[in-house]
Amino acid sequence: MNMQDSPSLLCTNEKRVYGPVNSWRLGQSLGIDPIFTKSTCSYNCIYCQLGSIQDITNNYKIYVPTDEIIKDLQEFLPLKQPLDIITYSGSGEPTLAANLGEVIREVRGVVPDIPQCILTNATMLHNSSVVEDLNQLDRVIVKLDAWDEEMFQRVNRPIAGVTLMDLVDGICHFRQQFKGTLEVQTMIFSTNIKQDLEAFAQLLIRISPDLVQLNTPKRPYPMSWHRENRGNHQGIFNYEVRQLKTITKEQATIITQHLKELTSLEIISIR
Numbered sequence: 001m002n003m004q005d006s007p008s009l010l011c012t013n014e015k016r017v018y019g020p021v022n023s024w025r026l027g028q029s030l031g032i033d034p035i036f037t038k039s040t041c042s043y044n045c046i047y048c049q050l051g052s053i054q055d056i057t058n059n060y061k062i063y064v065p066t067d068e069i070i071k072d073l074q075e076f077l078p079l080k081q082p083l084d085i086i087t088y089s090g091s092g093e094p095t096l097a098a099n100l101g102e103v104i105r106e107v108r109g110v111v112p113d114i115p116q117c118i119l120t121n122a123t124m125l126h127n128s129s130v131v132e133d134l135n136q137l138d139r140v141i142v143k144l145d146a147w148d149e150e151m152f153q154r155v156n157r158p159i160a161g162v163t164l165m166d167l168v169d170g171i172c173h174f175r176q177q178f179k180g181t182l183e184v185q186t187m188i189f190s191t192n193i194k195q196d197l198e199a200f201a202q203l204l205i206r207i208s209p210d211l212v213q214l215n216t217p218k219r220p221y222p223m224s225w226h227r228e229n230r231g232n233h234q235g236i237f238n239y240e241v242r243q244l245k246t247i248t249k250e251q252a253t254i255i256t257q258h259l260k261e262l263t264s265l266e267i268i269s270i271r
């Protein structure tokens with residue numbers, strides 16, 4: 001999973017529904033958090049805006065009952081502003097939620113006209129139930145921050161047993177049968193910017209996504225977990241954070257152009 005962009009405070013942080021978030025990639029995006037109780041993920045990315053993950057796990061189970069999520073969504077209605085999309089994200093990796101498919105269907109019943117997407121780290125794509133769940137979505141955005149195993153382990157710090165090649169194989173298999181839009185989201189920063197972009201391009205060509213989004217860690221790394229970080233509630237950091245090194249506009253432009261030439265894919269960058 002990865003996080004959404006800038007905030008508004010229509011929903012409180014006590015709910016499984018948050019935002020809407022004004023996202024440079026997604027527009028006005030209402031977040032749905034099927035994890036919620038604490039930060040829970042199969043990665044512990046060095047830049048995660050949730051801070052150090054509290055529960056690093058691939059435990060596939062129901063974290064939040066579906067009816068609690070739907071109740072929070074219904075409390076948010078009627079819509080006070082137009083929404084572009086509903087995004088499954090929040091307090092960790094949303095595909096760890098075993099009721100995700102049920103949630104997607106029930107949300108579709110409540111707001112049938114709003115497209116739905118997910119931000120996922122793709123580590124659960126070996127699970128056929130997860131693939132079935134994600135097939136119900138309009139957009140699937142997978143995280144890919146590394147193009148060699150050493151960098152993968154250093155940046156994403158996955159749970160033991162997850163390898164970059166298995167991850168990419170899972171994304172490729174998913175890609176072959178997914179009827180919606182598949183996007184790759186990559187965080188570019190001081191660690192991976194020095195690596196060979198040709199190797200990255202080769203992985204992108206294999207995956208063949210509809211879009212590649214290059215991001216940079218503009219949000220600080222909190223030294224403790226706060227649920228409001230789900231939506232990047234800028235300006236209310238009243239707790240200790242560490243600023244992360246971002247890339248410059250010039251670097252983003254050069255990388256974007258170079259990757260376009262190497263892959264012929266559509267590539268956009270936050271800068």
Ligand code: SF4
Nearest residue numbers: 001041043044045048
């Ligand atoms: S995959 Fe997303 S939620 Fe998980 S550690 Fe990385 S940035 Fe955080």
